[in-house]
Amino acid sequence: MKVSILPVTAFQQNCSILVDEASCRAAVVDPGGEVDAILEALRQSGAELEKILITHGHVDHCGCAGELRRRTGVPVEGPHEEDRFWIEQLAESGMRLGMGALEPFTPDRWLEDGDSVRFGRLILEVRHCPGHTPGHVIFYSKNDHLAMVGDVLFQGSIGRTDLPRGDHGALIRSITTRLWPLGNEVVFIPGHGPVSTIGEERQSNPYVCDRALARLA
Ligand SMILES: [Zn+2]
Numbered sequence: 100m101k102v103s104i105l106p107v108t109a110f111q112q113n114c115s116i117l118v119d120e121a122s123c124r125a126a127v128v129d130p131g132g133e134v135d136a137i138l139e140a141l142r143q144s145g146a147e148l149e150k151i152l153i154t155h156g157h158v159d160h161c162g163c164a165g166e167l168r169r170r171t172g173v174p175v176e177g178p179h180e181e182d183r184f185w186i187e188q189l190a191e192s193g194m195r196l197g198m199g200a201l202e203p204f205t206p207d208r209w210l211e212d213g214d215s216v217r218f219g220r221l222i223l224e225v226r227h228c229p230g231h232t233p234g235h236v237i238f239y240s241k242n243d244h245l246a247m248v249g250d251v252l253f254q255g256s257i258g259r260t261d262l263p264r265g266d267h268g269a270l271i272r273s274i275t276t277r278l279w280p281l282g283n284e285v286v287f288i289p290g291h292g293p294v295s296t297i298g299e300e301r302q303s304n305p306y307v308c309d310r311a312l313a314r315l316a
């Protein structure tokens with residue numbers, strides 16, 4: 100799988116373009132905005148878009164999912180249905196944050212923990228990781244040792260939990276029970292900022308490194 104990261108919107112959200120080189124099929128994870136730039140990156144990849152995948156319902160992650168679906172005709176999968184309330188307020192959020200008129204959408208498929216999503220000949224595993232939002236999911240490629248984790252975990256930080264239905268305890272549990280077991284060598288692409296590895300965060304992330312959590316226990 101070939102991966103390119105395209106930071107989009109004023110929030111510099113990491114939209115990921117995943118390409119299965121064997122079948123020349125692609126998936127886009129978290130098209131927050133700048134649909135023309137996303138379509139241009141797809142054109143340059145030479146691959147045909149097959150799926151739009153969403154980690155959670157925040158507007159910087161799914162702001163142009165509706166427009167991208169309309170213009171390409173491919174289905175939207177994710178997040179978990181607990182984020183329906185966020186997706187339903189997409190247009191208002193977009194206006195409030197100066198992102199203009201966004202096209203409302205409803206995902207073609209809501210995801211559950213343990214589901215998998217497919218594009219080309221590839222399979223991504225789905226883990227439900229509530230806390231930042233109640234319906235947040237992450238996508239994991241076992242073959243590539245790579246996870247797209249949205250706003251669950253960042254290099255040196257974790258997702259904010261002060262927004263509606265955020266839950267700090269749930270977020271910490273999601274990180275320790277759903278991300279750590281993927282293994283230290285796994286590389287993750289966060290929703291914002293640089294990529295990192297699970298091992299690096301367990302070592303040095305001030306919020307969730309092993310030493311910080313041992314102090315809380
Ligand atoms: Zn978010």
Ligand SMILES: [Zn+2]
Nearest residue numbers: 112159250290
């Ligand atoms: Zn975000």
